Amino acid sequence: MTRPLRFALIADTFPPFRTSGAVQLRDLSREFARQGHQLTVMLPAAGLAEPWTLEQVDGVRVLRLRAPRTKDIGYVRRTIGEFLMPFAMRRQLRRSPLANEQWDGVLWYAPSIFHGPLASALKKASACKGYLIVRDIFPEWAVDMGLMGRGLPYRCFSAVARYQYSVADVIGVQTPGNLSYFSEWQRGPGRRLEVLQNWLDKPASARCPIRISESALAGRKILVYAGNMGVAQGMDIVLELAGALAARTDVGFLFVGRGSDAGRLRGAAQARGLDNVLFFDEIHPDQIPDLYAQCQIGIVALDPRHKSHNIPGKFLTYMQSGLPVLANVNRGNDLAGIIRSAQVGQICESNQLDELVALAHQLLEQVGADPALPARCQALFEREFSVGHAVQQITAALARDAG
Structure with missing residues (x-):
């Protein structure tokens, strides 16, 4: 040129x-x-x-x-x-x-x-x-x-x-x-x-005001969802997952963001008395790396009624930070093939809570047993995104x- x-x-x-x-x-x-x-x-x-x-x-x-x-x-x-x-x-x-x-x-x-x-x-x-x-x-x-x-x-x-x-x-x-x-x-x-x-570009790394070590989830393995919480995401099953794992005192769920369903989901968690869940408003994008450094798994959610294919921006941020993903998406979504072929997490296409719970247990075990998992996530990001x-x-x- x-x-x-x-x-x-x-x-x-x-x-x-x-x-x-x-x-x-x-x-x-x-x-x-x-x-x-x-x-x-x-x-x-x-x-x-x-x-x-x-x-x-x-x-x-x-x-x-x-x-x-x-x-x-x-x-x-x-x-x-x-x-x-x-x-x-x-x-x-x-x-x-x-x-x-x-x-x-x-x-x-x-x-x-x-x-x-x-x-x-x-x-x-x-x-x-x-x-x-x-x-x-x-x-x-x-x-x-x-x-x-x-x-x-x-x-x-x-x-x-x-x-x-x-x-x-x-x-x-x-x-x-x-x-x-x-x-x-x-x-x-x-x-x-x-x-x-x-x-996605490499973000600046600013200190995140959310400090898990100072919260009710201190000492737990954290599954984090950061992004929009709206109709297109179908987040209810993720809250049901948190309820199903409530007995595991070593696991916590962190929801960070805004959206049309954010208030409703927060209220539902309070109504159910879920003490393994915390909600926070959205943070500056430059604070995301510091947030993810405190977490172990990233959550991706797409409403199962979708028929088109979508790779959410949050998936890229998880990969960039070396976080494996637990995903619940519409059947046949191209994202499923990417996650499976790169071995960067677990993915549910059935929208069935029992399957999602089993995959969550499997991924939580894998996080502790597979030290190469974060490197595979980062390699996928560098290669494709x-x-x-x-x-x-x-x-x-x-x-x-x-x-």
């Missing part, structure tokens, strides 16, 4: 948000800068007093554009806000110093499904290619979960998603199992479909016709 390339990245989450998507995009943007490229991240920002703000963060330009609110509000207001979001962002972009910037490539991140109009406008203005990073196949997963039927709302969301797909020249899905969903899209001229593994490889793959796809 003879010159640095100029890329625009459109997303709806980025620090100071602490979601896994925000952390992923922060890490991706840092790696673009490390590899010598010029990246500008474009984000919607509700409540800005001015049309736009521009800052430099870790060698990356971050352009925040005033747009309707889409976070922590009701579904109807959120849908309206997300529909208006790309048009508001485009309008404010025209008023910003970057209005006439030319790009060698445009990439954008789903969720959300609503970035298509802005991505299309940027591509046309620069006559460049577009790369869509798909981490969430919506509205299909919502139908799988029973949150939505196939009526008018589904058809509207599906039309929006299909338009976004039509704008892309390259789509990167996170597992081979998701390739088939885009088989019809792939038939279009000049389109390419590929697997773009999830990624490097942020450097992700940037090289995206850049190669976008650079083919750049300049």
